[in-house]
Amino acid sequence: MGPLVPDIIGNDLNFIVALVIGVLFGIILEQAGFSTSKKLVGLFYGYDFTVLRVFFTAGIVAMIGVISLEHFGLLDINLTYINPTFLWSAIVGGLIMGLGFVVGGFCPGTSICAAAIGKIDAMIFVAGSFIGVLIFAEGYPIWESLYKADNWGNVRIFDSLGMQQTVFAFILTAISLVAFWGVSIIENKVNGIKKAPIRFTPYYIAIGAIGFILSLSAFFLTERKDSLLGLVEDKEYVNSFDIKSMSVDEFAYRLMKDDSRLQIIDFRESKEFEKQSLPKSISFTFDNLFEKEPSKVLNIRHKINVFVADDELTEKKYAIIASKLGFDNIKILSGGLIKFRNDILNFNKNSIASNKREEDTFRFRKKASSIIPVLIQENKSSGPVKKTQKRVVGGC
Amino acid sequence: MEEKKYMNPYLAGVLLGLLLIATIYITGRGLGASGAVKSLVVASVESIAPDHSNNQSFYKEYSGEHSGSPLMNWLVFEVVGVFIGAFLSGLISNRLNLKLEHGPRIKSSIRVAGALFGGLFFGFGAQLGRGCTSGSALSGMAVLSTGGLITMMAIFGGAYLFAYFFRKFWI
Numbered sequence: 001m002g003p004l005v006p007d008i009i010g011n012d013l014n015f016i017v018a019l020v021i022g023v024l025f026g027i028i029l030e031q032a033g034f035s036t037s038k039k040l041v042g043l044f045y046g047y048d049f050t051v052l053r054v055f056f057t058a059g060i061v062a063m064i065g066v067i068s069l070e071h072f073g074l075l076d077i078n079l080t081y082i083n084p085t086f087l088w089s090a091i092v093g094g095l096i097m098g099l100g101f102v103v104g105g106f107c108p109g110t111s112i113c114a115a116a117i118g119k120i121d122a123m124i125f126v127a128g129s130f131i132g133v134l135i136f137a138e139g140y141p142i143w144e145s146l147y148k149a150d151n152w153g154n155v156r157i158f159d160s161l162g163m164q165q166t167v168f169a170f171i172l173t174a175i176s177l178v179a180f181w182g183v184s185i186i187e188n189k190v191n192g193i194k195k196a197p198i199r200f201t202p203y204y205i206a207i208g209a210i211g212f213i214l215s216l217s218a219f220f221l222t223e224r225k226d227s228l229l230g231l232v233e234d235k236e237y238v239n240s241f242d243i244k245s246m247s248v249d250e251f252a253y254r255l256m257k258d259d260s261r262l263q264i265i266d267f268r269e270s271k272e273f274e275k276q277s278l279p280k281s282i283s284f285t286f287d288n289l290f291e292k293e294p295s296k297v298l299n300i301r302h303k304i305n306v307f308v309a310d311d312e313l314t315e316k317k318y319a320i321i322a323s324k325l326g327f328d329n330i331k332i333l334s335g336g337l338i339k340f341r342n343d344i345l346n347f348n349k350n351s352i353a354s355n356k357r358e359e360d361t362f363r364f365r366k367k368a369s370s371i372i373p374v375l376i377q378e379n380k381s382s383g384p385v386k387k388t389q390k391r392v393v394g395g396c
Numbered sequence: 397m398e399e400k401k402y403m404n405p406y407l408a409g410v411l412l413g414l415l416l417i418a419t420i421y422i423t424g425r426g427l428g429a430s431g432a433v434k435s436l437v438v439a440s441v442e443s444i445a446p447d448h449s450n451n452q453s454f455y456k457e458y459s460g461e462h463s464g465s466p467l468m469n470w471l472v473f474e475v476v477g478v479f480i481g482a483f484l485s486g487l488i489s490n491r492l493n494l495k496l497e498h499g500p501r502i503k504s505s506i507r508v509a510g511a512l513f514g515g516l517f518f519g520f521g522a523q524l525g526r527g528c529t530s531g532s533a534l535s536g537m538a539v540l541s542t543g544g545l546i547t548m549m550a551i552f553g554g555a556y557l558f559a560y561f562f563r564k565f566w567i
Contacts, residue, residue, distance in 0.1 A: 003424030014423060015473045021419050022477015025427055028415065029478070030485035032408035037497055039402075041566050044559035050405045055534065057409020058416060062538035065417035074421070081425040083526060083536040085543030090532075093524025094547040096517050098554020102562045104514015107529040108522060109429035109478065111515065116479045117486030120496040121511040128515020129430065133437045135516070136523040140454035147524060152542065160542045168540065180406075207406055393461065394425030394535070 001292045002075040003392060026113055035114040037105025037121060044102055046190040049183040056176040063169055064214055071224050073325060076292035081394030085160075087150035104128065154391070170216075177211050225290065228324060232317040243319045245334040246306055249361060252344045252368040255279060255375065261302055267309040267318050268337075270384070279375050281308070283384040289322055294385040298327045305330045312336040344368050400489035416538050425470070426535020430522035432475035434458075438466040471531075499566045510565055525550070 005014050032054045033039045042048025069075035101107060106114060106125045114122030136143070152160075158168040188195065232238055254262045255278065264281035266273055273283040288294035298305055307315045307322070307330060315332040322330050333340060347369040353359035402408075419427055438458050442449045449455040462469065486492045498507035522528040525547040527535070533551055536544010 002421040004421070005423045009422060014470065015468070017422055018470045018473035019477040019480075021415065021423075021427070022474035022479075023481035023484070024415050024477075025412075025474065026478035026481025026483075027485045028403075028408055028412050028481075030482040030491075031403040031489070032405060032412075033402035035482060035486065035491065038499075038566070041559075044555050045563065045567050047567070050402070053405035054409040054412060055529075057406050058412035059534055059537035061410050061413025062416040062420070062534075063540060065413065066420055066538055066540075069417070069421060077539075079424055080420060080539060081535075082539050083426075083532055083541040083544040083547075085541065085546065086526070087543075087546070089524045089526070090543045090546045091550045093521045093526070094550020095554035095557070096521030097525060097528065097547075097551045098521075098556075099558045100514045100517030100519075100521055101551065101555040102514075102559045103565070104511050104518060105566070106511075106514065106518075107429070108433060108518060109427075109528065109530045112429060112475055112478050113482035116482035117491050118494040120494065121498065121507055124508055124511040125515035125518075126433075128512040129433050129519030129522075130437060130515075131512075132516040132519025132521075133430070133434050133523060134441075136520050137437060137441070137452070137454040140452065143524065144453070155542045157540045157542045157545050165540065392424030394428070394531075 001073065001295070002069065003079055005392065006389070025109075026116065029110060029113045030117065034110040035117050035119065035122075037114070037119075040107075040110055041102060041105050043183070046186050049187050052183055053180060056179065060173050060176055060214065063172070064217065067165060067169060068217075073224070073290065076290075079292060079389055079391055081392045082154040082156060083394075085152040085155050086148065087152065089147045089149065092146065100132075173211070173214060177208075225286075228321045229286075231324070232320050238313065238316055238320060241316070241320050243316055243323070244331045245312075246304075246331045247334050248340045248343050249364060249368075251306065251333055251340065252372060253364070256368060256371055261304050263297070263300070263303040263305050265298070265305050265307050267307060267314065276376060277379060278308070279379040285384075286318065286321070288385065289318075289325055289327075291387070293387050293389055295325075295327070297385055298322065298330070303329065306333055307331070308333045308337055308340075310337050312339075345373060399491050413538075416535065420535075420538060423470070426531065426538060427474070428471045428527060428531030428535065429475060429478070430519065430528040431471035431531060432469070433519060434523070435466045435469045435472050442466065499564070501564050501567075506565070510562075 005011070005017075009017060029035070033050055034054070039048055039050055042050065043052045066075065066077075066080075070077050097107070104111075104125045106122055108126075108129055111122045111125040111129070115126055140147075156165075158165045161168065187193075258279075262280070264278050265284045266277060266281045267284055267286075270283055270285075273281075277283070282297060284294065289298075305327070307319050309315045309318070312332065312335055315336055319330050319332050335343075344365055347362075347365040349366055349369070351362055353362050416427060419425070438449070438455060441455060458466070483492075496504050496507060498504060502510075518528065522532075525532050526543070527533075527547070529548075529551060532544050533548035537548060
């Protein structure tokens with residue numbers, strides 16, 4: 001599961017990754033024509049909208065890519081850098097950058113590109129940006145309050161607007177497609193070109209079709225958590241789903257002999273877990289199943305993960321979700337903790353067996369009912385999975 | 397030899413988008429540029445006037461958030477890569493030549509002043525906006541950050557707002 005840094009790709013290797021990504025970034029920017037100020041400011045005077053086309057195409061491809069990665073469980077969005085929102089400094093800073101754009105003709109990334117191919121004006125722009133940052137740094141106490149005002153945290157736009165991520169993605173894609181069409185008309189007018197802005201050549205039809213499919217795909221990528229939760233709401237579906245289970249007796253036996261393969265995943269509320277929990281059990285939540293570090297616990301080899309909750313239906317729901325997420329060595333406790341308490345912990349010692357087999361079972365349960373409560377008393381369960389990884393520090 | 401034509405903007409956009417996805421998947425962060433300038437400023441001030449940088453709150457906050465040398469920074473490596481990549485691309489497409497580009501109606505000296513002040517504004521604004529067009533607007537759009545999208549709209553909105561007054565620079 002991504003991000004691959006820092007556990008799969010170390011922090012040192014990450015610098016090499018940065019260099020390689022930078023080289024590709026530079027090649028794409030230069031090839032797109034971002035190494036000349038004339039092309040860059042074209043969109044503000046209507047004669048060249050290359051920047052708008054490249055920028056919004058890239059933004060939409062990346063947005064849908066990130067939504068897809070999250071949807072298929074390949075990226076833990078909680079570890080990904082989400083640019084924090086400081087309302088006023090974002091607006092004021094953006095306006096000043098806009099002024100810098102039309103005065104200087106570059107932005108920082110493109111000025112580096114242009115400087116690399118020998119544009120003297122770009123080299124001066126880079127020097128100017130150095131001075132700009134220095135002024136900000138030296139006068140920091142003056143604008144510090146603006147810089148830190150109205151901190152909304154790592155909010156995301158669809159939450160701010162109160163809509164679903166997919167709906168927002170669709171709207172943004174649709175707006176961009178319309179904008180691409182509109183700016184072609186403006187561009188032709190400004191440059192006195194008589195040709196139709198959109199020609200129905202196979203090339204443009206293909207691009208339009210891809211854009212359309214991309215915008216529609218947003219709807220298929222519904223929130224994964226919601227769709228999985230919806231799936232297990234269907235009782236018939238849950239009942240017909242085949243999940244391996246472990247009997248309370250086997251469970252008790254493995255507990256008593258301190259089986260190192262047994263890993264108990266406890267889905268009860270954390271309050272109840274704190275009150276009383278089984279030896280070596282891990283407190284788990286629905287959200288943990290989707291997170292990079294907690295979900296690793298379920299992939300440890302040779303472990304038997306037993307999902308426990310008070311009732312079997314709850315256990316089964318989580319087990320189905322887990323199996324849909326690709327975790328395969330999962331069992332549920334037959335009858336849930338309610339049955340475990342009744343049959344094992346509070347075993348009625350006066351129960352009378354009706355046959356030989358039951359007699360053996362009852363003898364075992366009698367023994368277990370005296371041993372396991374002691375184990376619970378002495379238990380130091382590991383609690384919830386500790387998350388040591390923090391959100392990546394990104395940004396400029 | 398003649399300069400080669402530029403890439404189709406939609407193709408370039410798709411490639412840039414894919415690169416951004418790969419960046420986020422591998423590193424958990426987006427692309428950027430102005431952060432490297434910031435690292436360079438901090439490194440310069442720390443080496444020229446170490447006492448000063450120990451007292452100023454900006455540098456103190458910076459070293460609180462970043463460990464190690466300010467130049468051992470992800471964005472510094474990335475921007476060095478951008479420089480190399482753009483140079484290679486210019487080499488392949490015959491676009492390498494030393495020149496000062498300016499609009500038809502202004503003198504070189506005006507262009508020099510414009511580039512200097514434009515850079516200054518952009519560098520300053522990128523600090524307030526916590527990133528520039530790449531770090532805040534583009535990467536912010538990819539992860540649908542509210543702040544990133546607000547900054548993006550402010551950059552383009554601001555540029556359109558001021559474009560009229562500086563039209564002589566360009567057309």
